[in-house]
Every structure is written in structure tokens, then in C-alpha cells.
Amino acid sequence: MATRRGVAILGSTGSIGTTALRVLDRQRERFRVAALTAFSNASLLAEQAALHAPSYVGLVHDELEREGWGSGSGTLVEAATREDVDIVLNAVVGAAGLDATLAALECGKRVALANKETLVMGGELVTTACARGGGEIVPVDSEHSAILQCITGKGSAEVRRVVLTASGGPFRTWSAERLERATVADALQHPTWRMGRKITVDSATLANKALEVIEAHYLFGLPYDRIEVVVHPQSVVHSFVEFVDGSVLAQLGVPSMELPVLYALTHPERLPDTGVPPFDPVEMSPLTFERVHDELFPALRLGIRAGREGGTAPAVFNAANEEAVALFLDGRIRFGDIARAIASALDELPQRSASTREALREADEQARKFVRERFRC
Numbered sequence: 213m214a215t216r217r218g219v220a221i222l223g224s225t226g227s228i229g230t231t232a233l234r235v236l237d238r239q240r241e242r243f244r245v246a247a248l249t250a251f252s253n254a255s256l257l258a259e260q261a262a263l264h265a266p267s268y269v270g271l272v273h274d275e276l277e278r279e280g281w282g283s284g285s286g287t288l289v290e291a292a293t294r295e296d297v298d299i300v301l302n303a304v305v306g307a308a309g310l311d312a313t314l315a316a317l318e319c320g321k322r323v324a325l326a327n328k329e330t331l332v333m334g335g336e337l338v339t340t341a342c343a344r345g346g347g348e349i350v351p352v353d354s355e356h357s358a359i360l361q362c363i364t365g366k367g368s369a370e371v372r373r374v375v376l377t378a379s380g381g382p383f384r385t386w387s388a389e390r391l392e393r394a395t396v397a398d399a400l401q402h403p404t405w406r407m408g409r410k411i412t413v414d415s416a417t418l419a420n421k422a423l424e425v426i427e428a429h430y431l432f433g434l435p436y437d438r439i440e441v442v443v444h445p446q447s448v449v450h451s452f453v454e455f456v457d458g459s460v461l462a463q464l465g466v467p468s469m470e471l472p473v474l475y476a477l478t479h480p481e482r483l484p485d486t487g488v489p490p491f492d493p494v495e496m497s498p499l500t501f502e503r504v505h506d507e508l509f510p511a512l513r514l515g516i517r518a519g520r521e522g523g524t525a526p527a528v529f530n531a532a533n534e535e536a537v538a539l540f541l542d543g544r545i546r547f548g549d550i551a552r553a554i555a556s557a558l559d560e561l562p563q564r565s566a567s568t569r570e571a572l573r574e575a576d577e578q579a580r581k582f583v584r585e586r587f588r589c
Contacts, residue, residue: 218246317347357472358450358463422515524575531579
């Protein structure tokens with residue numbers, strides 16, 4: 213039997229992390245769990261460690277750090293750079309995942325990337341680290357996985373544009389007045405996906421789609437005017453790729469993250485026994501598509517603006533959004549204040565070069581402080 217590849221899962225107790233462990237359970241002949249880390253939920257992490265017997269377990273939590281469990285991003289970096297790790301699945305939520313991605317790429321590892329903020333904040337640093345260390349980035353997001361599957365074996369010069377699909381979230385049919393009154397419970401009622409609280413709110417504001425547009429820019433080397441978004445409520449078509457001759461390829465599948473997780477581990481190969489139900493086009497019909505209502509979901513426009521501006525603007529967008537979502541989930545601001553906080557941060561904070569980690573961290577800290585002081589009730 214061929215040597216099994218070691219996988220480190222950063223964020224193993226979250227939705228992507230637990231999905232990845234289910235996938236790895238069915239592929240034990242090819243992969244082994246080499247490292248697990250989590251930010252909380254010590255009991256679940258302990259269960260996962262007992263079941264999968266990784267050589268490294270790290271819990272990133274202030275109280276437990278004092279008891280010797282590890283410390284913040286250092287724990288993530290340690291897990292990501294171990295010699296027995298071949299693939300790092302970065303499923304950490306937020307900016308905390310950046311250092312681990314950079315370190316893994318510098319060590320020449322494959323990074324199965326589910327942490328949107330890594331490329332949004334530090335796209336230039338990440339691509340440089342990838343080239344310097346000989347690492348590889350394979351996206352886990354279903355939209356980017358779809359694009360990768362459509363263009364594998366083809367040159368970027370053949371691509372005219374890509375179209376990312378968005379479910380539209382729970383507020384697709386709401387009026388602007390009703391959106392202002394949206395509650396946390398409303399925002400967490402995603403119609404097709406079951407995800408963590410932060411990313412579910414991002415889906416409701418379409419901030420997640422802005423993050424994905426910026427990611428696509430770096431992943432596939434496309435300018436922003438060749439990356440579009442369309443609302444697709446059924447979440448069956450994960451993305452389209454239009455080629456220069458007018459041909460369009462799309463990747464379809466049932467709404468399950470198990471497929472893109474597995475593909476990120478095996479790309480460009482495909483393995484059987486995914487555990488996902490067969491695709492039934494009749495059962496999945498009808499498939500519909502709508503334009504995005506920019507006036508209702510300004511976070512998408514703001515994120516694309518930040519991407520076009522470059523420098524530290526994407527880091528400001530990301531940090532302001534993270535902080536505003538946290539305030540919303542705590543009941544301190546209204547749903548509409550999330551986009552207003554992002555817009556204010558982008559308008560009022562200075563934008564600088566993003567060529568160093570220090571510049572990114574400073575921009576991140578300034579944006580968070582700005583939102584906390586300006587918008588906290």
C-alpha cells in the first residue's frame with residue numbers, strides 16, 4: 213500500500229473541520245490525520261483526538277494556553293509545519309489563519325484553503341510564499357473548487373470570465389426596510405447550507421461573496437472585471453467558467469461540502485466512495501438565476517471596491533466586517549450597521565502597501581478598533 217499522506221486540520225471542531233474528518237474516515241487507505249487544532253470546544257477536540265490518534269493536538273484558548281496547550285497562531289503554525297504533515301486543511305475562521313498558511317507554503321506543503329481571510333488579507337504575501345517555498349494552494353470553497361475543476365488542464369488565457377454563484381442567503385426577497393429590522397435569528401437561517409455563525413451572517417450580507425471574489429482574483433490570476441456574481445438560490449451550480457470561444461462549463465453537485473473537501477485533498481485525481489448522494493437533475497430542478505441587488509447588499513460592492521484598491525484595503529474590509537459581525541451577533545448593532553461599519557472604515561482609514569505582515573496586522577488592528585469605537589452601542 214502506498215504511503216498515506218498526513219493531513220493537519222486547523223479548526224477541526226468547526227463545520228469544515230468536522231466535514232473533513234468524515235471525509236478522511238472514508239479514505240483511511242490514502243490519508244491519515246496527523247494534527248488537529250481548535251480554538252475552543254475542548255471536549256469535542258478530545259473526542260476527535262481519541263478517535264483519530266493524531267501525533268499533534270493543539271487547543272488555542274487563553275485559559276488552556278496557560279496550562280500548556282499552546283498559544284494562538286504559534287499553535288497553528290506548529291501544526292502546519294510538522295514533518296509528518298503533507299496537506300494542511302486551513303479551516304480557521306478569520307484572520308488568525310494567515311500565519312499558518314504562509315508557514316505551510318514556505319515549507320512546500322499543499323494548503324487546502326477554506327480560510328477566506330488568508331488570501332483576502334495577504335494575497336500578495338501568500339502568492340510570494342507559495343512561489344518561494346514551492347507550496348500549493350487548492351481551494352476548499354465550493355465556488356472556487358468548481359472553477360478549478362472546470363479549468364484544470366487549460367491555460368488562463370483561454371478563460372474569458374468566471375461567474376461565482378451565491379445562494380442569496382435568507383434575505384434574498386426582503387425589502388430594505390425589513391432588512392434594517394433583521395434579527396440575529398433571522399440572519400442565521402440560511403436556506404441551503406449549515407455553517408458557523410460568522411460565515412452564515414457573511415452569507416446573509418453577501419460579504420462572503422466579496423471575500424470569494426478577492427480570493428478568485430489571487431487563485432486564478434484574473435482581473436476583477438472578469439469575475440462576476442450571480443444569485444442561484446438552489447446552490448446546485450457552484451460556479452461557471454466562460455472561455456474565450458464562448459463555451460461555458462459549470463460544475464454541479466448536491467449542496468455538500470464533502471465533495472470540495474475531498475477534491476482539495478486529491479486534486480487533480482478523483483476518488484470514489486464520497487458518501488454524497490448521486491446527482492438527480494430532475495429532483496434538483498428547477499435551477500434559477502437572478503442578478504444581485506447591490507442596493508440591498510452593499511457589502512459585496514464594498515468588498516470588490518477594496519479588492520480593486522489593493523494594498524491594505526482588503527485587510528481593512530475583512531477586519532471591519534469581522535468586528536461588525538461580532539457586534540451584531542452580540543446584539544450591539546443592527547444588521548444594516550455591518551455594511552455601514554465597513555464603508556466607514558474603508559473611507560476613513562489610510563490605505564498602505566500590504567507587502568509585510570506588520571502592515572497587514574496594523575491595518576487589521578486599526579480597522580477593528582475603529583469599528584468598536586464608532587459603532588459599539
